Amino acid sequence: MNEPIPSAARELLVLFLTRIVDHPDDVRVVEQERSGVVIFRVSVHPRDIGKVVGRGGRVVKAIRNLVRVAASCEGRRAMVEVGTP
Amino acid sequence: MNPIEAEGRSVEEAVRRALSQTGWSRDRVDIEVLDEGGGLFAWLGGGRPARVRLRPRLAKVDLAVGLLKDTIRIMGVGPAAVTARVEEDRIMLDARGPALGALIGRRGVVLDDLQRLINAALAKQGDDRLMVIMDVEGYRLRREMTLRRLAERLAGQVRRGGSPVTLEPMNPRERRVIHLALKDDPHVTTRSEGEEPRRCVVIEPRRGGASPVDGMG
Numbered sequence: 549m550n551e552p553i554p555s556a557a558r559e560l561l562v563l564f565l566t567r568i569v570d571h572p573d574d575v576r577v578v579e580q581e582r583s584g585v586v587i588f589r590v591s592v593h594p595r596d597i598g599k600v601v602g603r604g605g606r607v608v609k610a611i612r613n614l615v616r617v618a619a620s621c622e623g624r625r626a627m628v629e630v631g632t633p
Numbered sequence: 634m635n636p637i638e639a640e641g642r643s644v645e646e647a648v649r650r651a652l653s654q655t656g657w658s659r660d661r662v663d664i665e666v667l668d669e670g671g672g673l674f675a676w677l678g679g680g681r682p683a684r685v686r687l688r689p690r691l692a693k694v695d696l697a698v699g700l701l702k703d704t705i706r707i708m709g710v711g712p713a714a715v716t717a718r719v720e721e722d723r724i725m726l727d728a729r730g731p732a733l734g735a736l737i738g739r740r741g742v743v744l745d746d747l748q749r750l751i752n753a754a755l756a757k758q759g760d761d762r763l764m765v766i767m768d769v770e771g772y773r774l775r776r777e778m779t780l781r782r783l784a785e786r787l788a789g790q791v792r793r794g795g796s797p798v799t800l801e802p803m804n805p806r807e808r809r810v811i812h813l814a815l816k817d818d819p820h821v822t823t824r825s826e827g828e829e830p831r832r833c834v835v836i837e838p839r840r841g842g843a844s845p846v847d848g849m850g
Contacts, residue, residue, distance in 0.1 A: 559707045567700060567754035599753065607753045610746035617743055618708055621735060 557619040557626050561588055564611060569596035576633070586619060586626040594632045601630065636688035644669060647685040655687070662687045663763060690719060690763060693755050697726050697765050700751050710735050719763075726751070726767040736769045741776060744769055745804070777810050784814040787836050792820040797837035802827070808834050 558577065566572035571593035578589040592600050601608045612628045619626035637655055641647030644666055652659060670683030694717050705713050705728065713730030728736065737744050748767040755765060768774065787798050800811065811834045812823050822839045825832050 556707050556709065560704060563700070563703055563707065564750045564754065567696075568750070568757065570757065599757075602749075602753060606749060610749040610753075613742065613746045614750065617735060617738065621708060 555586075555619070555624070556622055557586070557615045557624065558588065560618045561590070561611065561615050561628065564614070565590065565592065565600065568599055568607065569593065570599070571596055574633075584625060586624055588615065588626060588628045590628060590630045591633045592630070597630070597632055636686050636692070638667065638684060638686045640682040640684050642670070642682065644683045644685060647683045648687070651685060651687045657687065657689055661690050663690055663693070663758075688758065693758055693763055694719060694724055696755060696758065697724055697751050700754060701726060701728060701747070701767070704736070704747065705730070705733070708735060722762050722764065724763060724765045726765050728767075728769045730770070733769050737772045741772055744772060776807070780807055780810045781814045784811045784836070788815050788818050788821045791836050791838055795838055797835050799826075800834045800836070802831040802833050804830070805832075808832065811836075 558579065562575065562577055565575045565577070569575060569592050574591075574593040574596070576591045578591075580587045580589065590600075599607070600611070602610075608628075608630055615626050615628050637651055639647045639651035639654065641650050647670075648659075648664055651657075652662070665686040665688070667684040667686055668681060670681050698715055698717050701715050702713075705711050705715070710732045711730060713728050713733055715726070715728045717724055717726045719725075735743065736747060738746075744767060748765060751765050751767065755763065766773075783800075787800070791798050803811070808825055812825075815821055815823050815836065818839075820839055821836050823834055823836050825834055827833050
């Protein structure tokens with residue numbers, strides 16, 4: 549079920565996450581599909597959560613927007629949820 | 634190029650040593666102070682030495698260019714020419730290509746998001762303030778000109794009609810363009826009202842200024 553499907557949305561998500569955090573090896577992205585919407589469940593090292601969220605949630609908002617744009621270019625709808633393991 | 638570390642009796646001395654070791658010039662490196670040094674009698678040679686890490690600014694420029702090129706490749710919106718130049722503490726990152734519209738988005742929202750993420754990635758590399766300002770297909774420049782023309786047109790409308798005009802919601806940078814465009818206008822003043830993200834500029838007649846009626850004074 550959760551096998552990663554290669555997609556621009558996913559690749560872009562992983563690219564920016566791993567560049568933004570201090571512990572890129574701890575970045576995990578699990579993909580689920582629910583009623584036609586792809587949900588990327590992201591988990592990062594607990595110390596990196598602040599970096600991924602950003603001041604006032606600005607970074608995570610930018611990540612969500614970008615992933616949504618990349619997905620819509622592929623004719624898909626996508627959401628991003630961020631947490632720790 | 635890799636960062637290098639150096640020690641000295643003071644931060645200044647450590648930096649000078651690092652620069653002379655590498656031949657880098659001061660305005661082309663980011664300096665991270667690892668330890669200010671000190672302790673009693675530090676200047677006599679006792680105590681802890683100061684330690685600094687120097688990183689050529691090119692590392693940040695390369696990272697920014699790389700991220701933008703990767704994004705273009707992943708999104709399949711190439712071909713594109715990506716260039717970067719450093720201006721004081723800004724990296725001006727620019728992409729040109731026939732299919733880059735998706736990187737701009739409506740009202741430049743995608744451009745702003747990308748710029749924010751590239752800056753978030755750069756922030757990890759040392760604590761200086763070198764920031765990326767990104768543009769795609771000259772969008773920012775064109776948008777600024779459009780906003781200035783809009784500001785002048787609406788200012789004329791306010792001057793003639795005498796009642797305030799509220800513009801549509803804009804982000805802080807765009808509002809700033811409007812404020813700056815009209816700051817020296819003798820007939821109108823500008824202010825912002827409302828809450829983000831729906832904050833708007835209001836253009837209103839300047840009180841005590843020349844009005845359409847008593848213009849003959």
